[in-house]
Amino acid sequence: MRRTQPQTLPSPQLLDELSAFFRLLSEPARLQLLCQLKHGGAMDVASLIEATGFSQSHISRQLGQLQRAGLVSCERDGVRLIYAVADPLVDDLCNLVQRRLKQRLEQQLRQLQAV
Amino acid sequence: MRRTQPQTLPSPQLLDELSAFFRLLSEPARLQLLCQLKHGGAMDVASLIEATGFSQSHISRQLGQLQRAGLVSCERDGVRLIYAVADPLVDDLCNLVQRRLKQRLEQQLRQLQAV
């Protein structure tokens, strides 16, 4: 019947790693890049520049962060780098959060109508 | 056979809301507060101060942010405010990410041993 069983507190180190991961997703630019990659499959940097309007250096940096975290992978095609989403987890997380945002708005709407 | 079906890109507004949500979890202090609340059930601010070592003002601010996002709820007990986790989503997200971090480390370990 216990809805939230007692559990040990996460170690400070785990806390840092979790928050570092969420921080990666806390930047609209990075999230946008991930969504573009999911939408377009595998894309090179030029396409990402055109799709997002960001500068080349900015995109390079953000992709670097995402790659170090293993969220995107890249392979060479001659001089170009082709990036792609490497982990479906981000999409799952976004869907969960989006569903939650929607539910929350619907609830607020009902409360307004209940007046 | 399509592993990632084509989908419409999220609007800039949704992108901002998603990233804002993840930003809430991108701070170790907030994550720690959420974990403490999950661990202790419902706690007042004094207990949180003792458990985390943060200043009263800091905790008040962080709880305010979490409450505005609907992640924690609070009720009065006389002059004290008792906070509690209001949404199991955060715990789910953390578990997903934690599992992923673990898998990633195991994979890196295997790659080292394969040498």
Add this chain to the structure above:
DNA sequence: AGGGCTTATGCCGATGCGCGCATTATGCAG
């Protein structure tokens, strides 16, 4: 090797935010 690509990196200003101190606001007891 040299020139023309594409990507990564040093630098820097602007911005945001964590976080404590001091103060104010809010509820309770006398």
Add this chain to the structure above:
DNA sequence: CTGCATAATGCGCGCATCGGCATAAGCCCT
């Protein structure tokens, strides 16, 4: 009404990071 406790807020410092510009580094072609 006056203290007394607790929680919220104004203020300020410090630090991290975003994001563009300029430059360096890496790859391909002749």
